[in-house]
Amino acid sequence: MKTLRVARFSVRYRPRALAVCTGTLAVAAAVAVLALGRGDYPIAPGEVVRALLGNGGAAEDFVVNQLRLPRVVTALLVGAALALAGALFQTLVRNPLGSPDVLGFTQGAATGALLVVVAGGSSAALAGGAVAGGLVTGALIHALAWRGGVQGARLVLVGIGTAAILTGVNGYLLTRTQLMDAARAVLWLTGSLDGRGWEQARPLALALAVLVPLVLLACGPALRALELGDDAASGLGVHPERLRTVLLGAAVLLASLAAAAAGPVNFLALTAPQLARRITRSPGPNLAASMCTGAALLVTADFAAQHLFGERQLPVGVVTGVLGGGYLLWLLATQRRAGRL
Numbered sequence: 001m002k003t004l005r006v007a008r009f010s011v012r013y014r015p016r017a018l019a020v021c022t023g024t025l026a027v028a029a030a031v032a033v034l035a036l037g038r039g040d041y042p043i044a045p046g047e048v049v050r051a052l053l054g055n056g057g058a059a060e061d062f063v064v065n066q067l068r069l070p071r072v073v074t075a076l077l078v079g080a081a082l083a084l085a086g087a088l089f090q091t092l093v094r095n096p097l098g099s100p101d102v103l104g105f106t107q108g109a110a111t112g113a114l115l116v117v118v119a120g121g122s123s124a125a126l127a128g129g130a131v132a133g134g135l136v137t138g139a140l141i142h143a144l145a146w147r148g149g150v151q152g153a154r155l156v157l158v159g160i161g162t163a164a165i166l167t168g169v170n171g172y173l174l175t176r177t178q179l180m181d182a183a184r185a186v187l188w189l190t191g192s193l194d195g196r197g198w199e200q201a202r203p204l205a206l207a208l209a210v211l212v213p214l215v216l217l218a219c220g221p222a223l224r225a226l227e228l229g230d231d232a233a234s235g236l237g238v239h240p241e242r243l244r245t246v247l248l249g250a251a252v253l254l255a256s257l258a259a260a261a262a263g264p265v266n267f268l269a270l271t272a273p274q275l276a277r278r279i280t281r282s283p284g285p286n287l288a289a290s291m292c293t294g295a296a297l298l299v300t301a302d303f304a305a306q307h308l309f310g311e312r313q314l315p316v317g318v319v320t321g322v323l324g325g326g327y328l329l330w331l332l333a334t335q336r337r338a339g340r341l
Helices: 015-037 045-052 058-093 105-118 123-145 152-175 179-190 198-218 220-226 230-235 240-262 268-280 287-307 316-337
Strands: 002-006 009-013
Touching: 015 045, 015 058, 015 268, 015 287, 045 058, 058 152, 058 198, 058 220, 058 240, 058 268, 058 287, 105 123, 105 152, 105 179, 105 240, 123 152, 123 198, 123 240, 152 179, 198 220, 198 240, 198 287, 220 240, 268 287, 268 316, 287 316
Parallel strands: none
Antiparallel strands: 002 009
8 A cells, every 4th residue: 555645635545556557448439439439431540539539530530429428437337336336236245246137127127118118118218217216115125124224244145036026027028019119118128329429428427426426435434344344443533324225225226327328237236346346456446447347348358249250249247247256256256165155
């Protein structure tokens, strides 16, 4: 741990974590440039950079900034939001399996979206339904898990049970929709960035602009104190239950808005924080490193889904599901060999 002092202000940081953030952001930027240049109208990376800086030709400017950039920006934002939500959940429940898609929050967002589809709502209403469904599910899980406080194991068990119930509800709702609406809903439920525009990116960007400073700067030191245990955190002036409620609310909101923007992209919130923890070799929350890793993972997965499987593009949720499922099996095998299962 090192300290950077500027005038009267000082910031403590870990050099390796800073290097990981820098490296993953560089990877995300490089893949984003490649993604912006690939397609029916190929553009060289140098021309892409010039178009982003406002110095490209009219055709390059239109293709890069109007057609392709919203999708890439949405991928980066969704990846960062899901990774931050996953890091918060895993830290608060003290379990590597803590993530929105395991604990039921993503299924709640899907239920809200499907209710809108059944009612014949528009795409904008579908996004609003996803946010409302995620928030209502978060409040319900918090209420069911509360018993003089929220403990990690109880929250995980309640969340898994809620996820199982909502999965059945979602299956039933799909049978109540029209055929075309059901096809649209299934694509959304898989997790897709097809056709994403600025209307999907802006709400998530605004939420990140508000919640990231709150979580990293205002609550970050208290969250590290909470890792020492409730008694130690209380002795350091931290109110454990109040902090958990605030951070759980922030995580649920991030996961719900990410689902509204791109659908329930599976396993990213599970894998990104764990990958960041292993790369940084730090036992702390690794919130910033998780965000950068999540952004790099999702933009890379979306690039692979578009260009590595021939002419038929895959939804990005298929790629993250395959990779995340493999990671989950590896994690379970590792935990079993360590005698924790």
